[in-house]
Amino acid sequence: MARRAAIAAVLASAASLVAAASAAASGTEPCAVVKNLFLRGNPIPAATGYACLTSVPFDADTGIATVKNFQKLSQFHSTLGDIKNPGVGYANAPVDIIGLLDEVIVKIKAGKFTNQYQFEEQMALITGLSFDGHYTFLGNTFYSSLDWYRGGATDGAYEGSLVSVSLDGKAIPQVYFTTDLTNSDASPIVSIDGATVVDYLTKESNHQLFHDADARWNVLFARQQSDSVGSFVMPWFYPGSNFTATLANGKTKTIPCYAAVPAALKEEWSQVIDGKTFYSTFVAPKTASSSSTSSSSERSLKKRYVEKRLVPPNYPKPVIQHAEKEVELGAFFLGDYTLKEVAVLSMNTFDPVASGDSVEFQALIQKFLKYAKSKGRTKIVIDVSSNGGGSLFLGYDTFKQFFPSMEPDIGARMRYSTALDIIGSAFGTITLDDAINGSFNNTGLTPADMYLSPIHYTNSVDADEADFASWADMRGPVTINGASYTQIMRYNFSDPYLYQGDTIESVTGYGPLASTPAQPYAAEDIILLHDGYCASTCAVFSDLMRRLGGVRSVVLGGRPGFGPMQAVGGTKGVLVEPWAAFEASVAATLTDFGTAAQKEKWADYLPAQFPIALANAPTVNFRNGYHPGSDTPMQFLNESANCRMFYTPAMLSNVTHIWEAVARLAWGYGGGTGQTCVRGGYSEGEPIGESKGTVGKTVSSPDAVVGGGTGTGTGSGSTDEDLGLAVAGSGAGDSASTGTKEGGGVARVVSWGVMGGVAVLTAVALQI
Template identity: 35%
Template sequence: MRGISTLVAAVGVLAACTEAAVVRRTTSTSPSSTTVQAVKATSTASSGSSSACAAVSETLGSDGDSTTPILPSDALACLQSVPLDVKRSSDFIDFIEPYIQFQSTLAYLENPPIGWTLPGVDVLGGLAEIQNNVENGTYQSQWDFEVDLYALVNIFPHDFHFNLPMPLISVFEFQTIEGSLVSVSKDGLSVPDVYFKFDLDWEYLVGGLNWTPSPLVSINGVDIADYLQYITQTTSDYQDPDAIYNQAFSSLAFDYNPFASRGSGSAFVIGGHAYGFSDDSYTYKFANGTTRVFDNIATTSIDFTDIATGQDLFDAVDLPPTEHATSSAAASSITAAPSTTAAASTTAAAASSSPTVSSLAGYPSPIVIHPDGYTSGYFLPNSTIAVLAMQGFVDEFETDENAAFFQQQTIKIFLAAARKAGMTKLIVDLQNNGGGDIFNGFDAFKQLFPTLDPFGASRIRATPEANYFGTIFSAAGVYNTTVNTVYQSQSSLDVNDHAFNSWSAEDPPVTIYGDNFTQELRYNFSDIVTESGTGGINVTGYLSNANPPPQLFSSEDMVILYDGSCGSTCAVFSELMKSQGGVRSIALGGRPQLGPMQGVAGSKGAQVYTYGNIAQVASFLPDALDILKSKGIAAPPLPPAEFIIDIEDPFPLGDTQKLAAGARFNLRNNMHDGDATQTPLQFVYEAANCKLFYTAKDQYEIAGLWQRVSNVAWGGAKCVEGSTVTSDNTFPAGAYDTVPFGQSAYSTVEQPYQPGLIAQKSDV
């Protein structure tokens, strides 16, 4: 066991561990955290203020920073005191609706197919209801309006490609302060309990203290599992209850990068209470009978020096920067480039905070590792089992211009080393892989299956605006490495890898599920224009990489490991690995119940676009229309007004440049080859072949987890009861040997009504 001084140096949690352990051993109910004491001291000083925002300002004082604790009740009252700006809020709805029309899943969300495990949402209907609430006086504050709109776009669709940052939502971060939680099983097969990780640290990092961790059983009298499921489902953009539940906890994979800003990796600590707390302190009960009261806090990075009222806060964050009383900035449109100085300083700051990663905490010494840490390779000792760990398909800060090349090379070097060392089995660990560069996903698949032609087809919602773009750009015919768009027939191949001869051939349109879509579209990896957008790589098997090494591992000798967070590019990669590669999978964690779990549940959409991306496409129209005129081709009629995006004016609320980059929609639906129902994979239930629960040791060293996975995949060890199709709970033989959708897959959370929310189905 490591000594206490070593623990302080290596983990930096001893003080927090000490306090957490001491308070849980006693029955006293007075919080002993120095952070809490600081909060109480500042709140006393500000208790005479008439305004909650003034109280926040006094708490922060002249020396306050983003770590200064604020009473959550003061923070929430400050937000609730912001007066509603009826005109700006109504105009904001009108401004964003044409952008939201590009979201590819609107029809499916409004009436989810069987297999969707959560409530549905009528996004466009919700927008109309929110706008009506703004105009008829239903909302009492700007905060009420922004909470409803934020939930409608960011949460209810459960698609992390669908985002709309709202200014007030990001003013405060509401946090618990007792550290992250973990969900662990005694043997990886029995239903897990919830613990404070600091309690486990005493047993697994220190030891010899006669210390027995006790599970947490309730918060404020609510069963702990029910509590965590509620706070995560109402704040998470993941699309499956088990994946959502996993977000409440920390894990080694989540904290893989020692230089990243992810913190504890626990929505219980930060993120799960986005709308504030019901009280400044909560009561925690443990299985050993101990009851503790722990305080909550809020923090902010906003300068509150000149903020004393709700109106002041509105002026500071909701007014576009050009309209601030102290602003001298020039007016900005959605297509305007960010300030060169600001962009450069942001990039430099991110780059300087992300030095080369040589190893990952809790992981063995790697055979090879990406300089940014998110791709690494390992050999299990005394075996011929290799592990390829990929926590993403892009670097943590998305600032490394060489990240795509390094990932391609890391995988290539790893496979060469595995071949030389005689490795015969491969675990592909995709825990905490939220996607990234789409072409790196295709490349990883091609390195593992060099003889297969990746299908990877998708459909785009064929709105009148999309059809307008496609007709003009296809007819203009400009398609090169400088000017090209997704909305032109030259940029895609059909399902049989043939070129489209016109936009009308690509977008007839095809009517599916009551909505219009393009034909299925595939990438042309032999096209130099397509490859120019691949982050500096040619996908393995094409162009300069046309002759890759032969396949090393057979399908039955590979297994994929998930924790439910796989999405975006990870979902595309996973579909290729399963449907074409025939690779089986194991999912980890999930709700405390037996039975199956989905492994891919972040966003299964195939590509995301920002509002800035689509605005840039629209900015090409004048030149394209000039080309049509020179060719004597008549321009198509304009689409209806509700589909035409405004790229000239700033957003009516907030910082236009931040919103242009942060507001996003899912552009492409991910499609399965040969599916007669033509259902996007986002709405297809796909359980992993097996489920395992985390154990306590998995929180400290990952090699043991990989060994358990190996024992299940190739050694006959058991899966969680009911998570496989085999009668003895062993690993099945085929990638599609999975437990079908059933009642247990549905969420059990009951959400209060908000605009757009549709009651969850119960059919199977």
């Protein structure tokens, strides 16, 4: 919030605008102009920022190496196969991600890219076609070095901010400037830059990483629940120098656009005088041995949409709230006399941010349920609006606190590849004794890191909750929809080794928390409230509440039109893995294990360090989620909320009006408000596009590795024996391994996980 206020103050200065225009017209190197305007506290015209970024040189060889390495990383992305043939439940176009990346290489060789920004923008556009917030490539030139803003700000009100609102809750929503909404003569926007407002904003929304078009529409606009002025104000891509909106009353309004330097990058920008020095500062890795990532300029993808607070501003006073100011979790009692039986649990996140937050989160849910019951609150609205996910265990735990007798049954699969098999086959040789007693003579990953990682077969059970006998038992591969995957995996919540690091002791209902109170509320006394922005852990929680618990759901907003809307518009993947996890694994593999010949062959399959700096390192969705018996990942199912409602002006100004309208609609309190589900907006919520029955077919020849190898079949023509897979654990080749190892079986292991030991490994790997 402080960062937004500081930028708003700069953008509000009329005198500064004159200085900015004068500097931009002086013919100075555009990157030098950007730096000087920033250091003087003056606003930066967007066109000047764009001129700087497009002056950054592009190196073709580095670009090709970057694409090829990202292709190798993408072999771990679990939806890579399904998105080529997604089925009827998925509303977006099929896409061949690897094929498009191949085309980028062709364009590089043909000299089509003239600057680094153009290249990085193309990479972001391609990954964006997966509409999956777990799959990203965000280069420093394109994403991290400058922010974009449509319009300036006065007293914190952004002139470019928009709302999509139905004046009576029944009519089709129209788009207004947020600053006009309180005016009695407010006029809706009918066109922007010559295109209809719906066409213009629909095109703009397609840059958002949500699989559902209604969710993509919603995040463009200001909403109190997200504490956001809307991503239309803060776009990812260069928005142009200005935009002109035409209102229904015939008036026009032209809004200038700006660039802004993140305050954390002051030192870096101080070194920039032109495109070449920008490249050396932001693009080129500092040293050949340094990590390709940097934490100093890292920006949270989530915070592009949501600026986290204790509870969003202008909310009523909570009766219970989380002590950590960045954990958006609070409980409220509705004050209207006719709604004295209704309590609201507002959960805008499952993401703990500091040590002990997970334990407090779990305890707060327990406290809320007891307190609400004791105060006669017999109905519960669970508001998960703008919930981007967080700790997987907290999602499962919250479900179990509401439905203690229900067994979570979501399964998962990893995409099979030779690289995964190299890691998993060797990983399976690590025993519990190795994890406790083994060590390496370096500072890399430990046997404990490997044993506790999500890839080790002992950390999952199969679809029938039986233990896997080995990595080979878990890996499959099985072929589904033309791609290869592992067997279905589920968590064994009774396994004490599952809860390592800064997390809860156990999910409620298992282990030390096996004794639980009775179910606190019947399903018909609970409503799930959504705005489409629900992803990752939120998607898991919502699925369990709806499908197993039988809880009804209401969703708000969406595109201007009648009909149903999906409640969960964000990624439904069940495990995101950052580049750091793979980087550490590959480094340990090639440092500690295998013969020289094996290492050379492994390198053909495994991603290497990226040749450019990446402050926001790439990520992949490492595991798909599946319903029991289903072949279709949850990501590709269309699951409408039971009821869709339009936003009204009152709802946008005070969140209490949302909760009251939903409660009255759900339970008929006070005769209702007159607002109902929109025309055609009621749905039974059954998934569309789910395929069941075959649950995959085991194959002996899995699909080829992506982006690696020189041959066909497995990627380089190497056999399992050549790669060391057939003899993993047999002792063959141990004497040729480099480095001294300690602990039984450790010498034959390829490491996997994330840096920093057991605590960091578990905390990162299960943040989804």
